[in-house]
Amino acid sequence: MLAISPATRLRLSAVKPERVRKLAQHRRAAIRDALAAMMKEAEPTQFALEAPCRYGLRVALIFEGWGWGQADAEAALVVLAALAQAGARRPSWQQGQPEYTQDGHIPRTRERCQRCAAPLPEGNYRFCGPVCAKAYKIDRNRRADKEDRNAKDQAYRIAWSERQPPRVCPVCDKSFRPKRAGNQTYCSRACADDARRTAGRKVRMVCEAV
Ligand SMILES: [Zn+2]
Ligand SMILES: [Zn+2]
Known part of the structure; x- marks a missing residue:
């Protein structure tokens, strides 16, 4: 726990x-x-x-x-x-340090810039210069913001979905709760695709018959 x-x-x-x-x-x-x-x-x-x-x-x-x-x-x-x-364990203090690799404090040795892969000048240990350092940070924050927003949306939708009355999927007969507002008819993308393919076949049969 x-x-x-x-x-x-x-x-x-x-x-x-x-x-x-x-x-x-x-x-x-x-x-x-x-x-x-x-x-x-x-x-x-x-x-x-x-x-x-x-x-x-x-x-x-x-x-x-x-x-x-x-x-x-x-x-x-x-x-x-x-x-x-999910099996999460809080990292120890040591694991939370930037120098942490596996079994203790082994300083990372890098020969190339983490962003543009140019050889690192003497004294720099991650980036070739301030331009790459800043750009890397901006990219990383943008990625993290996006992941954050997605997780917020998903957690919200999961809670919302659990409150909806169950429906029965006409393809697989399984009971499911809609994942978003609107008239979701099928339990999954797979069942929706299945229904579309069947409908397509029926239309083709009708077309061939006439
Ligand atoms: Zn660089
Ligand atoms: Zn289904």
Whole structure:
């Protein structure tokens, strides 16, 4: 079980006990499983999506009428459960240091610029100069922002989807919940493609018959 951070504990304690709100058990489990599946794919570690998932889930619950504190506390706990399920372990202090490689402090030796691969001038250990250093940082932040937004959107949609009444897919007869607002008829892309192919065949048969 992962430890709760002091900041989270403080927030949890700020929510009055009589006002603590919990997700229904089956819904909580479904959201946790879906978030854990997302986190397993996250780069560079499962923790990359911790904050955006909590944000997305919190927003979804607030839209359902939860108070901010209630929503944030429950979102934090569900995200922790998802992290635990994804097998996340907080890195040690040493692992968090930039010099960390595998078994301790082995300074990285690089001969070329991390961005443009030009040979590194004497005294530079990552970038050929300030232009590459700055550009690399901008690229990295842009990538991180995008991943953050995607995770927020997904966490929100997962929570939203779990609240929708189930439908039956006309292709595979499986019960499913729509993933976004609108009239999603099929459970998956595969079933939708299948339906389209079948329709195409029927149209061709009719065309050949006349
Ligand atoms: Zn460079
Ligand atoms: Zn289906």
